[in-house]
Amino acid sequence: MNGPDATDEQWEGLAEVVPLRSSSEWPSWPDHRALPDEEPAEEMRRFIVIRVQTFADAREVAEYLMAQIPVLLDLSSADTDVAKRILDFSSGVVFGLGSGMHRVDTNVFLLAPVGTEVAESVAGAVPRS
Numbered sequence: 001m002n003g004p005d006a007t008d009e010q011w012e013g014l015a016e017v018v019p020l021r022s023s024s025e026w027p028s029w030p031d032h033r034a035l036p037d038e039e040p041a042e043e044m045r046r047f048i049v050i051r052v053q054t055f056a057d058a059r060e061v062a063e064y065l066m067a068q069i070p071v072l073l074d075l076s077s078a079d080t081d082v083a084k085r086i087l088d089f090s091s092g093v094v095f096g097l098g099s100g101m102h103r104v105d106t107n108v109f110l111l112a113p114v115g116t117e118v119a120e121s122v123a124g125a126v127p128r129s
Contacts, residue, residue: 047071047110053078058086061111062093068113075107083107 047070050061064071073090075083087109094101094111102110102118112118 049074051077052086053082055082055085055089058089061086061090065093065097065099065111065113068115070113070116071111072104073109073111075109078107 048064049072050057050064051074052058052061061071061073073086075086078086090109090111091101093099098114100112100116100118102112104110110118
């Protein structure tokens with residue numbers, strides 16, 4: 001049966017080849033991911049606004065970023081020295097996680113986790129200092 005003269009009838013019933021996964025789940029190159037079939041869940045489009053007043057509030061910023069939730073950090077109500085410390089801490093968290101930091105306004109920053117797309121607005125629409 002193993003010889004070159006074996007027929008299909010002889011092999012029939014011995015083994016059936018069945019794909020384990022659909023073809024879209026197999027990567028075609030390293031680090032390839034199949035595109036999702038649906039839109040991202042609504043909860044994936046949310047972000048959190050944190051108005052910090054004390055340095056103790058900085059931990060909350062880090063926890064949300066580690067959970068892949070964008071943070072709008074408002075430092076306008078914090079004391080100047082506290083705001084600088086929180087901004088330094090947040091910059092370190094952003095750097096450590098490979099995230100992004102975008103200035104929105106005076107003392108207001110958007111901290112965006114890896115993979116978050118931030119579209120620039122029309123020039124002049126957001127005041128810059």
